[in-house]
Amino acid sequence: SARGQKTGQVVAFIIFILGLGTMLPWNFFITASQYFKGRLGASSNITNSSSGGATKDYNYDSWMALLSQLPLLLFTLLNSFVYQWVQERIRVAFSLLAFFFFFSLTAGLVQVDMEPDTFFSITMATIFFINVCSAVLQGSLFGVVGLFPPRYSTLFMSGQGLAGIFAALAMFCSILSNADERLAALAYFITPCVATLGTLLCYMLLPHLEFARFYMKRSDTAEMSKELVSSSGQLLQRLNGQTDRHREKLTLTCLCFFFFFPPFTENKELEANGKLDTKLIWVMALCVTCVFAVTLSVFPVITVRVQTVYEENVSWKKVFTCVCCFIVFNLMDLVGRGAPSLVMWPSKESRLFPVAVLSRLVFIPLLMLCNVEKSRLPVIFRHDFAFITIMALFSFSNGYLATLCMSYAPQLVRCKDCETAGSLMTFFLVLGLAIGASFSFLLGKLV
Template sequence: MWNEKKQSPPPVDRGQVGFIIFMLGLGTLLPWNFFITASQYFNERLAAPNTTANSTSGATTKSYNYDSWMALLSQLPLLLFTLLNSFLYQWVKERIRVAFSLVAILLLFSLTAALVSIDMQPDTFFSVTMATIWFINMFGAVLQGSLFGVVGLFPPRYSTLFMSGQGLAGIFAAVAMLLSILSNADKSSAALGYFITPCVATLGTLLCYLLLPHLDFARFYLNRSQSDNVETAQELLSSTDKKNLEAKGKSEEIQERSSVLAVFKQIWLMAMCVTCVFAVTLSVFPVITVRVQTVYKDSAAWTKVFTCVCCFIVFNAMDLVGRGTPSLVQWPSKDSVLFPAAVFSRLVFIPLLMTCNIENSRIILFSHDCAFITIMALFSFSNGYLASLCMAYAPQFVRSKDCETAGTLMTFFLVLGLALGASFSFLLGKLV
């Protein structure tokens, strides 16, 4: 990483590093959220008939099931490459992983924005879009895992800032969805705006990352994991051992770092907790929550925006509040048995949301809009709060030189929870 002697006392962060880490969190999830927002655009483009070159009347229309394929081809590479990143990070420098991933995501979104103005056969457009989703999530997995590893080197409150940035990405997407519903702009212009926005945000994320090592406060923590190892070894070893250390060079430093399995044994409870948090969330959101309908069906305006406001905006707003709350209070503590109990108690939200006002549902216990909004608020707040605590607590169980490994492993289990929840949602969707 960046070589500089350890400073004592540590420099003071005047807000620049906190802002940059917040923006890095925003940049990791903003592209994915904008893909969800543009779902209507993709479905409408794919609804156009396929035409053959031999016949003007040979037009066919077929269902591409875009939303299901989008979910599958996003979670699968996210899971696989997060796992790969957990083991390969020791061979590929973090700066290369982050910078290359951001550049690749920027280029892929630029391609998607360009395709808005290009006429294509639905079959071709579907294939290109699915490939884009696969590669964006592939690079996104490497990016997110690498940045969680970097953030793990800083004090715990910076993990909270990073998670809050990710939560704000959902707000951006939800507001964009609302504006698209209320505006009179054509679908093509709206889609172009959607995809230009994450392009600009990704470029900003890259610039923020490049600026980070030039700040004194950031350099202190980025270098500490390496400098602590070398200085401690030099104090304890005899002069003969020092000569051997100089001769062996980097090999000794690599041996000082704990194995992935050893780090997992120390953080396994936090890993299981973050998996449970996101598995519960993705099992019902959005597959169940988007089916809930308002009881005020006589109001056309409210019916039009009900799902956007009560499902997406409420969820993302309260999730953001939940992610930011640990910077003020952290309860239960990382060693308390109440913490895993609180995580697993979120299972109650599955039957609660399934018994809201869903059309043709066999059991409706909470029919009023206020009941649904209250349940959604608690559901999303607990998601953001407990997930942030998991990510902030995990690095505290390991030595400073293993914080990056812990952060990377936690990211894998976070994505594992997303994949498990998305898979379980297919079953829950059939039960209501």
């Protein structure tokens, strides 16, 4: 009916907003890199004026990336236990309220003068705890979105992809506002506060929509029926299905063990028919790890330090990092994520696929040889256009190859193993982010 279609469109919009809300913390903190480094640098100069004005290097970008990805990795695993003990509504509401609290705290600190060590410690603690909540929120919302038809999962992922562009545009507007630096930073951090409240309101509205209730109540009804009518053959079948799904989710806690002992049972007959290949699934897992390890090793720790050659153009200099680093990266990454819907090359069986993934290693020296501030290395790619071109290829390949990895993995296992394959790939994705964040410390010192 027309009413049902309208309700379905509202649900689609809400799920898109939920996807956007889950990625706001990471993107707003990473995009505000210049604000935090400027705040720490200015404070350090004031504090150390008696010792010649030496500025303490807090290595903000590397610590921010590491303290974002480690809790995300840990609590992605622990969430497989949490979902059994705490209701989904409580998990989602608590996580979003925590987002609001920590963003409000960060916005409040904009107007507060404090010792740089204290400011750095509070900021790092905020980043750690906000990513703990982010891991719980993402795991919970993926479960909610999974109750709806597949196209709603695509909308959720699209919302996550646009979160980076949203944060970059918010920073761009705050820079162009020509307001006082602290006032601009305050407006910037108030934006995710408002967006988080909007996300919470959308989530609270979702169960009240008829279209959403239809899909969400199917799960609730199945749970109640399992307890009340366990003798029904059909309900027993549902129970077994739910038990299998729970068992698959619990494999998250054993993924490190599975790295050495693959969880997919060898079956020569299925392998002969091309329906199961345990070697290829592990190739995909290692590939997605490599993709994100390369990305986080240089983004943002190296990329935010690249400067424009047009130093005399004050307006361009102010927005250069925001535009050429964050907007270009997020836009081309989003394009890369959408490209596999048009073409998927190399194929999952091709030996060129891991070669293409490993070839992204070339972006590490390419970006390090750009016009990096106070670089110890020779500057080969000095012009802005060279940096923009490298960033565009770097971000496009990140989105494209990561999407291929996540798409190919479920095709390489039996139907009943698809959810476990998805969980495995998610773990190795986050593992790649953590490895890249750790490696960024070394690369940051090299330049």
